[in-house]
Amino acid sequence: MSDTTHEPERADIHLTELPKVAGGLPALFHTAEKLEENHSVVRGTRALLSMNQQAGFDCPGCAWPEPKKRDTFEFCENGAKAIAEEATSLRCSPEKFAALSIDELRLLSDFELGHLGRITHPMVLEGRHYRPITWDAAMQLAAAELKKAGPERSVYYTSGRTSNEAAFMYQLVGRLQGTNNFPDCSNMCHESSGVALSETIGTGKGTVSIEDFDHADLIFVIGQNPGTNHPRMLTTLRAAAKRGAMIVAINPLKEVALTKFAHPQHPLDLFGGVTIAKQFIQIQIGGDLAFLLGLAKVVLERDSEAQRSHDATTVQQKLGDIVDSRFVGEYTDNFGPYREHVLGMPWALITERSGVSEARIREIGELYIASKAVIACWAMGLTQHKHAVATIEEVVNLLLLRGNIGRQGAGLCPVRGHSNVQGDRTMGIYHLPRPQFLDALGAEFGFKAPTLPGQDVIEACEAMEHGKVGVFFGMGGNFLQATPDTPRTAAGLERTDLTIGVTTKLNRTHLYPGKRALILPCLGRSEIDPAGFVTVEDSMSIIHRSEGVLQPASPELRGEPQICAMLGKAMFGSATVAWDALGANYDLIREHISRVVPGFEDFNARVRTPNGFQLPNAGRDRSFTEVKGHRAKFTLSEPPDLALPPGRLRMMTVRSHDQYNTTIYGFDDRYRGVRGERRVVFMHAADMVERGLVERQVVDLVSEWHDGERVAEAFIVVPYDIPRGNCCTYFPETNVLVPMDSLAERSRTPTSKSVIIRIRTR
């Protein structure tokens, strides 16, 4: 298993000074280096020139929207790495599979598996080797096993890179079979945001558009590391900062790019860069709910003062309503109880549970009150905790208080991960589909779509573990490495009758096959698909096209929508659905979508306009009709008690600068000053001293849970500026420590930013 394949030597690791500024020349240099390492200079450079252009393909790196006016190079260092991975000229050919059994392949690291290159042929498992198989035979095998398994024992997993067209076809196949078992990477990602937003404002999506960033006075960036994970967002933040907007970062780590950023394509930036976040709150892991409640308390206290004061009129004239009473009265519910709840909460509790002083909270609270238009952005630092949904609801409360939703320059901005994770949901990849969607789908294709709730990621893991899954189908992704409790997931996959992976490259999931296994190689975003372009939806609900420019890595590759069409035909024949035609011309898939999914009317014409089109967004229009009572809802919650048993640390698992989720680009985390090693644990110096640890000491990490201990061996201690009692490691290496049943309340997202561990010396 990956956690033991790579035992670090102390000498391997280089700790460097933290860079003072992110981006700049080093970013350009690393772009070139990655292209070269993947032997993809010509293919890669050609691809980079078309990336995120109106007539090019969508960067598979992240879901940050493209501005209307685009630079020639609308990409970032990490987007370039994603392309280098895909455009590599290395090939994972049938000869490589013949040379290495799955047991031998398991000995390779995730980095080495990726560097075997692009898979060139459909493969089937025979004994312990994958051998080539024809597409036809592969489809017959898949269809036969899916039929044998039946709807309840079939699981269709999706990773968020899948295009709208592929996602729509994929869910159609599954629903025709009769299942809603559509776990997706969202379950581990922004599910908490979706749940919190749906319950409070009635839509699971954010309410801002990219232009709002030109009008905001204050932008919160909470639990997010854009310098690494959404580098193009830095261009947006840089412009806002230069214009004088205040940016407040809330994070246990002082991520370099949040503080200073030099745009590699703006030469003057190379002398020093632009300060991004003028205010930084070093929150303790999980302390956000208490902190946000503190900000709300400042607003409500000041509002009460203003109302009491004889001078009320002048104060209010200066500041506007402190609480936007017109907005609150017209558009929200439950304000009275919320106000009482927050005003009654003692400051001592708020400061203890956030780890931030009252003075600092008041300072940020005043900045909030002084701002006319406020945006709140967040990502995994908020979503992967037990109380994640309540925390995001508190972000909503804070914005509702001052009418910061549905107004220019203001709103909620959950920053999505995968480049089309939002679109996949829009297309019906969801284990709890809405009845309206199912009705429309059934009407379009003349069948009764299943209504029984399906499995999410954790339910699918548990079902596999108990031998209740016949077929596990992975549309992209790396299920094994992304999910908690790695050995248990591996055992579960191996209990199935058939595992199917549609993929560009080999990953560890494919090495823990069911009794039988198929690998179906697909075209990447950057490659030419004869059936036409595909479409994606970005973080701000803009639908636009994506069209590859490179020759496919092998003539045997098929587009993902076409693979779904081939499977549909093998399973159901062509009587009701024209599978062949759909697989050969994606315009025809879009015609179906235009009749099933609201907002996609006239899809084919509108998506051909230069910047695509924006989906309607009820939140932005202050139309809260999907919430009970038709009003946005204030919600009440208690900040969690974060006290730990003696000797324990709270661990967050994050991404290094050199990875894309489970794809490992390299072993450096330049912005955090670590080179040559990923098995590190970042700790506060005082926590090290308390345990008698020294820099670079090799230790084991032990997590404790009601069902026993989990151990991750051989991690190097690195002293770091992190709150006391907190520590930080990289995912996926520490997924072995995340218990499968440690989940966020209501969203069931694994709590991978809040794992209680102790350090064991060796």
Ligand SMILES: Nc1nc2c(c(=O)[nH]1)N[C@H]1C(S)=C(S)[C@@H](COP(=O)(O)OP(=O)(O)OC[C@H]3O[C@@H](n4cnc5c(=O)[nH]c(N)nc54)[C@H](O)[C@@H]3O)O[C@H]1N2
């Ligand atoms: N290059 C690259 N780009 C990517 C990805 C990638 O792996 N590589 N992954 C993509 C995907 S799928 C996603 S979801 C996004 C992920 O984007 P991010 O959410 O930025 O990813 P993480 O590395 O998980 O970082 C989480 C941040 O939250 C902070 N944090 C942890 N716990 C807390 C907390 O309790 N409170 C607060 N306030 N902060 C906390 C961490 O210090 C860290 O800065 O990026 C997407 N883009």
Ligand SMILES: Nc1nc2c(c(=O)[nH]1)N[C@H]1C(S)=C(S)[C@@H](COP(=O)(O)OP(=O)(O)OC[C@H]3O[C@@H](n4cnc5c(=O)[nH]c(N)nc54)[C@H](O)[C@@H]3O)O[C@H]1N2
């Ligand atoms: N401990 C911990 N665990 C986490 C997280 C965390 O922060 N901490 N983050 C969670 C989050 S936010 C997410 S989104 C999940 C990610 O979970 P996944 O989406 O399952 O994982 P990825 O690593 O993004 O998937 C990468 C694989 O996708 C395949 N692939 C790449 N390009 C293509 C393509 O064009 N088509 C197809 N069909 N396949 C392709 C390749 O096989 C590659 O190996 O992980 C989650 N797990």
Ligand SMILES: [Mo]
């Ligand atoms: Mo994600």
